[in-house]
Amino acid sequence: MRGDLVESLHLGHLIVLNADGTTYLSKGSPELAFYPRSAVKSLQASAMLKAGLTVSDEELAIVCASHSGSQNHIDLVTAMLTKRNIPLSAMKNATDKPLGEKEKISWGDKPGTQLTQNCSGKHAGMLITCQQNGWDMNTYLEMEHPLQIAIKNEIELLAAEKLAASTFDGCGAPLFAISLTGFAKAISALVKSNDPIYKQIVTACTKYPELVAGEGRLTTRLMQAVPGLFMKEGAEGVQVCALSDGRVIAMKIIDGSWRPVAPIMMEIFKRWAVQMPDESVKIYGGASVIGEVIANI
Numbered sequence: 686m687r688g689d690l691v692e693s694l695h696l697g698h699l700i701v702l703n704a705d706g707t708t709y710l711s712k713g714s715p716e717l718a719f720y721p722r723s724a725v726k727s728l729q730a731s732a733m734l735k736a737g738l739t740v741s742d743e744e745l746a747i748v749c750a751s752h753s754g755s756q757n758h759i760d761l762v763t764a765m766l767t768k769r770n771i772p773l774s775a776m777k778n779a780t781d782k783p784l785g786e787k788e789k790i791s792w793g794d795k796p797g798t799q800l801t802q803n804c805s806g807k808h809a810g811m812l813i814t815c816q817q818n819g820w821d822m823n824t825y826l827e828m829e830h831p832l833q834i835a836i837k838n839e840i841e842l843l844a845a846e847k848l849a850a851s852t853f854d855g856c857g858a859p860l861f862a863i864s865l866t867g868f869a870k871a872i873s874a875l876v877k878s879n880d881p882i883y884k885q886i887v888t889a890c891t892k893y894p895e896l897v898a899g900e901g902r903l904t905t906r907l908m909q910a911v912p913g914l915f916m917k918e919g920a921e922g923v924q925v926c927a928l929s930d931g932r933v934i935a936m937k938i939i940d941g942s943w944r945p946v947a948p949i950m951m952e953i954f955k956r957w958a959v960q961m962p963d964e965s966v967k968i969y970g971g972a973s974v975i976g977e978v979i980a981n982i
Contacts, residue, residue, distance in 0.1 A: 686976040687968050695945040697922065697938040699982065700869045701953055704877075704930040710953070712982055715865035718849030719937050722860070722919030723751040725840065726807055727886050728871060729858075732839035733814040734882045736832065740765070740810065745885060746893035747806030751918065753899025754783025754792070754801040761896070762800055765809045771816060773800070777826050778808040778856045785899045804856035806896075811858070826857050833859045843871035855920065868925065869935035876915050877931040887915050887929075903947060903964065910962045911954075918946075926950065932957065944978055952980040 686692065698713035726749045730738075733748065740748065744765050752758040766773060781802040783789045792801065799805055811832055815822045820831050827833065828851065836859070841847055844867035854860040863871075875883050890897050894908035897917065904916045913929035922938030924946045934953055938945055947964035954961040968976030 686979060687970075688975055692968075692976070695938055695940055695942050697936055697945065698865050699934075699936045699949065700866050701935075702869050702873055702931070702933045704928075704932050706870065706873060706931070709932070710982065713939075715869075715935070717864060718862040719865055719868075719923075720850075720852070720854075720860055720862050720921075721868050721925075722854060722921060722923050723804065724917045724919030724923045724925045725861075725868070726750070726804075727875060727890065727915075727917060728840050728843060729807060729836050730810060730886055731843070731875070731882060732836040733810050733832070734885065735839065736814050736835050737817050738810060738814045739817065740813065742885070742889040743893055743896060744806075744810075745889035746896040748810035749886065749890050749917070750806045750897045751784060751803040752806060752896065753785025753902065754788040754803065755785065755899055758806070758896065758899070759800045762805045762809050765806075766812065769813055769816060771809075771812050771822075775812050775822050776800075776805065776808050778802055778804050778858070785902065787901065788899070802856060804854075804858070807858070808856065826853075826859065828859050837861055840871065843874050844868060845870060865935050865937055869933045872915070872925050872927050872935065873931045873933045876927045876929060876933075890917075891915055903943075906962065907950075907964070911959065918943075922946070924950075928959070945980065948978045948980040949982060952982060 698715045700715035701710040703709045730748045776799045780797045782797040783801045784803040844863045846867040848861045850862040894905045898904035908914050916926040918924050921941040925935045927933045966978035967974045
């Protein structure tokens, strides 16, 4: 809203689940297949752990991350590979500058690298998983590689549905399409489970939210502020968050915008009486607030 008029409209698909898995709120068409992008990294990590990946909580957090590319992020990924005698040249992810705004400015005009690319932690985890299983590291991003088959099977298991399509993500890793509802059910199952593997993922991410995203980013801010909140974003307006009791919010903003994400979360948390910082998106006329992004749900 700018003044009294609707200036812009962001459309999307939304599914909100109660703790018992029943639907609390549904908008748009959450039954349609979509690509969860990086929001699916916890499920990819789960497949790696089931395949024998052994990492610390800090390492696991960055395996699940779309990190900002800070020096701490770069150093952690480098150390993960170095101490296991895996050369950095084994990484097959795309090159990119840091994702975080501050980090990108600090990086300057230097070309992007595989380490600064936000998925480097995931790729390090994939390489370590391959090493520990004796799988070929040169082909770990191929759709029929044992690692990627394990990831596909894990997503189908947790979502309780078959994949609708497959392609490749921006980092180069295989990417699988499921319904938004199936994705929400998968995350709910993850956070509610007593399985040590799933508990390790949730513990790692909630313990180290600054590794899962980065300083100043919404995912990190909210996981630091809301006790027990598990949260992950994905490219093109994908967001999922879950409370420890299994309540889940999953959304896909159709135009890929991030602007409506926080207002939607604020509105649902308000209905749940869950305390959340003020993440409202204000609209300005000069220095004065004259409007706001409103969640019409």
